[in-house]
Amino acid sequence: MNPRVQSFFRTLAVLVFWLLVWAGAAALVGQELLLPSPVQTGRKLLELGGTAEFWLTVGKSVLRVLTGILAAVLGGILLALLTHRSSLCMALLSPLMTLVKSTPVASFIILALVWLGRGAVPVFIAALMVLPVVWANVTAGLRGIDAGLLELARVYELPRLRILRRITWPSVRPHLRAALRSALGLGWKAGIAAEVLTVPALSIGKRIYEAKLYLETTELFAWTAAVVLVSLAIEKLLLRLVGKESTHAGTE
Amino acid sequence: MxxxxxxxxxxxxxxxxxxxxxxxxxxxxxxxxxxxxxxxxxxxxxxxxxxxxxxxxxxxxxxxAAAVFQEPRLLPWRTAAENVNLVLSDGEETLPEAHAWLKRLELDDARDLYPAELSGGMQQRVSIARALAVLxxxxxxxxxxxxxxxxxxxxxxxxxxxxxxxxxxxxxxxxxxxxxxxxxxxxxxx
Incomplete structure (x- = not known):
């Protein structure tokens, strides 16, 4: 069997296994209010998905969080280029990034709520979670560029753009992919958490907050499932934008 | 000089x-x-x-100037031909020239292989082809x-x-x- 097909069926089997575990647990508990079953959750998700408001809400949340993530990716790359060139910038920025990584996200959400408008908080929080990861990984990628190749470029007087396209980018790209892989989920979850605490209009966070408030556990599960599905879709999309992984230690 | x-x-x-x-x-x-x-x-x-x-x-x-170092210094993510072409241009118009140099270095069959797929001696010949290609x-x-x-x-x-x-x-x-x-x-x- 084709390895891709084999891998697909394997993933499907794992998914079915955990859905069965969930269904078994829900049957044991026997109360939808405490633990709705996968069927009840799926039915609710389909019901919500049939409304325009659902898609508008998901769209607005995705837009907020993606704005933050993309800003952080660009900012992280630029800051990494800056700190790679200047040891002073590295000395100044490095502790700040460590601070951002070790501060609880809830503290930032409350602070951002004081500083910014409700709608801007999820954007800011998503960016804040992604920025240090992208910066650290791109910095590692820049540090890891083969000095021998850079000397080669110098001897042959290769133009700057060619060095960037043929040496720098392929060296940094695997690190950026790794950063996106680990930071996207983080940014998305933190963005939704910020929405739950700031409840901006038309947001998944607000719907999760309301579901909790009115003890609509099935709706809470349905929105959570939507969050997971959107997270997977964003990850696939952004990783595709950065390009395929290669078997030859990177690609262009 | x-x-x-x-x-x-x-x-x-x-x-x-x-x-x-x-x-x-x-x-x-x-x-x-x-x-x-x-x-x-x-x-x-x-x-x-x-x-x-x-x-x-x-x-x-x-x-x-051109140099052949003790180690081949090839881009691991580019084929042998693309490694030679690296010093000729940024496009594909000079690829035939890169192919011709690989052929002269008896690497005609290896032009589409990546460095990891070549022996040490073959990698070094690619780096010689790259140096000679620029005259x-x-x-x-x-x-x-x-x-x-x-x-x-x-x-x-x-x-x-x-x-x-x-x-x-x-x-x-x-x-x-x-x-x-x-x-x-x-x-x-x-």
């Missing part, structure tokens, strides 16, 4: 170069010979502008033929000698035969 005057360089406690003077004109070929660690590679790096000396002056008028005014070779068998080495040396007969050549080697095959005057390091 290349002028090194009273060049000296120290790494920590070790004086690697001490008042080296060398003048290389177009069409002139010089081989640096001497035991390992005597500073041949360091002198080549100084000549290429990759190492700044502590003292003395380096003047190069070579418009186009350098100054060619610097640092023990470039050591991973090749004797028959192949003779053919590659012949090709190199023919290509750079009007260029300045600086070769670091342990082999008198190589120096002879490339028409070099020998400078002995101690």
């Amino acid at each position: 290349l002028e090194l005057n009273e060049v000296s360089l120290r790494f920590g406690d070790k004086q690697v170069l001490d008042g080296c003077t060398l003048c290389l004109k177009a069409g002139e070929h010089i081989a640096l010979m001497g035991p390992s660690g005597c500073g041949k590679t360091t002198l080549l790096r100084v000549a290429l502008g990759l190492q700044v000396p502590d003292g003395g002056t380096v003047r190069s008028k070579a418009e186009r 350098p005014a100054l060619l610097v070779l640092d023990e470039p033929f050591k991973a090749m068998d004797s028959t192949l080495r003779e053919r590659v040396m012949g090709l190199t000698a023919e290509r750079v007969k009007d260029s300045a050549l600086l070769l670091a080697t342990h082999s008198e035969d190589e120096a002879l095959a490339l028409g070099c005057k020998v400078l002995r390091f101690s």
